Amino acid sequence: MKYALLALALCLAAVGCANEVYERNLQYMTAPTYEAEKVIVAQRLDAAQAELSKAQASGDPDRIKKATADFNVAKAKARSVENEERRRTRKY
Structure with missing residues (x-):
């Protein structure tokens, strides 16, 4: 299950999807998968x-x-990850 979610995260990062769908998918990621996604998004932005x-x-x-x-796509994903980080840590 863990690897399936990681594969989903990598697929979403590589293929690119509508930002609303991406934001929703971030909410369903487990903590390890989400952490891996944060690293991928940061690398893609750089x-x-x-x-x-x-x-x-x-x-x-x-x-x-x-x-x-x-760059704009990568920046939008980085903003989505930042918003999800705030949601997960309740730092609005």
Whole structure:
């Protein structure tokens, strides 16, 4: 069961899903799965931010547009994880 939830979390992180669905799925994750998801989201945000910086340095508009979209998705997921962290610790 634990590995099934971890696989679900990884699948959701890799595929990308609507933010509302992602937020709802975060609520159903067990503590270890949720902690693993937090690490994955943080890594994806860092990678997206680095790619956006590289794209902006290159000056290629298509690359900048794609990197910006990827960064915005990663940032939205990071915000969702932050909100779930507040909900779990009751720090509103």
